[in-house]
Amino acid sequence: MTDFLHRHVLHNFGLKLLALALAVALWLAVARDPVAEVAVDVPVEFHNIPENLEINSESVPRAQIWMRGPERIVRRLRSADVYAEIELRGMRVGERTFDLTADQIRQPKELEVVQIVPSQFHLTFDARLTRQVPVHPRVVGNFAPGYEIGHVVAEPSTVTISGPQKRVEAIEAALTDSVDASGTLDRATFVRHAYVSDPLVRVMDPNPVRVTVIMERVPSGTGGH
Secondary structure, three states: OHHHHHHHHHOOHHHHHHHHHHHHHHHHHHHHOOEEEEEEEEEEEEEOOOOOEEEOOOOOOEEEEEEEEEHHHHHHOOHHHOEEEEEOOOOOOEEEEEEOOHHHEEOOOOOEEEEEEOOEEEEEEEEEEEEEEEEEOOEEOOOOOOEEEEEEEEEOOEEEEEEEHHHHHOOOOEEEOOEEOOOOOOEEEEEEOEEOOOOOOEEOOOOOEEEEEEEEEOOOOOOOO
C-alpha cells in the first residue's frame, strides 16, 4: 500500500496539486462568467471583385449574426468587430446565389456564431461601362413680362458616367440640380452639380457644372413665359 501511494499519489505531488489548483481556478472563472447571446446587424463585404465587373443589384446585402459567448465579451462587442466577407475572385457576368456560413463570418475568437439571417442572398453582375453623356440643365423661374429664356449653356457640356453596362446604356443625359433663374433680365450663371437618377451609375467628374441662363425679349405680339 505504501509503495502504491508513493508511486501513484505522492509522485510529483507538487505538480499534481498545482494542476488541480489551476483546474479549480479555471472552473470558478468560467462559472462566474455566464454565457450570453447577441445579434449584430452587419454589411456583407466583397473582396477581390474583378476590375471590369460591377454588382448590378440596388440593395446592399446585410446579415444579422447571432453569437454566443462569455457575457463580459458580449457586453464589450462593437458592430465593427463583426463582419461577413464574400470572395469574388474569378466572378463573371450573370447571376449568383451565395451561401452565408460561419466560415465567412469574422468575429472575436471568444464568440461562437449560432445563426445567420439570411443564410443566402442573390446578386447579379454586369460588365463595367464608362461613357460620356450630355448635361441637361434644369431651369425654372418666374420671369419678367416680355422676357423668356433664350439659351441655356452648360459648362462642361458633357460628363463621364460609369456603372453596370445595361444601366449606363439606358442613361441618355445627366441632369443638374434645379436652377431658379427668377428675376434674370440679361444673363446669370449658376453653379450646380450633375447627377443621374440610377443609383448604381456614378458621375465620374467631381467638379460642378456652370449653368449660364441667357434671357431674351419676347417679340411684340407674342406671349412670354
